[in-house]
Amino acid sequence: SQTIHQWPATLVQPVGSPLSLECTVEGTSNPNLYWYRQAAGRGLQLLFYSVGIGQISSEVPQNLSASRPQDRQFILSSKKLLLSDSGFYLCAWSSQGGNSPLHFGNGTRLTVT
């Protein structure tokens, strides 16, 4: 069966510090991968998605970036965090092809202080 791992579960970082969140998927090949953010009182906002290694699409301009160095690894990064980057970050995967449900990891609670 497929599993998705996301870490760390919680993170407190000062403003201006770098960020690296990692997500890996097991039990499937060539998945679509996604990073979402849930800010307080808001819905789930798509940040990045990837349909293959090295292929990243950004949905929202921001100071975050994403990379997919391996088929089942997706990394969310920032060089300098802002206070507004605080939120709940979720990684997800779906099967290739249209209209596949997304399967989410347990998320990372990021607090920028």
Add this chain to the structure above:
Amino acid sequence: DQQVKQNSPSLSVQEGRISILNCDYTNSMFDYFLWYKKYPAEGPTFLISISSIKDKNEDGRFTVFLNKSAKHLSLHIVPSQPGDSAVYFCAAYPNSGYALNFGKGTSLLVTP
């Protein structure tokens, strides 16, 4: 621009009764709709979906209804149980798209 809207931020229902969660969308290109359930500090879990070629889909206690002309869908939970207390998100895919658009969620509380 919020293309998937859940206008009720919260809903309280008694155990055993029906819970009805509503969702509206604005983009006529959406053709596949999903409902997710989310507990605090966890990722959302997929509940049920419906294609635009259907108007109803059932899975156990969960039924999703789609009214394309009104751009409206709803999730019915019958009978509601305390364990159903969670935030429910409506989501939609545009045809030939990868970006799943989510609503802001409705917090359901099922009281004993």
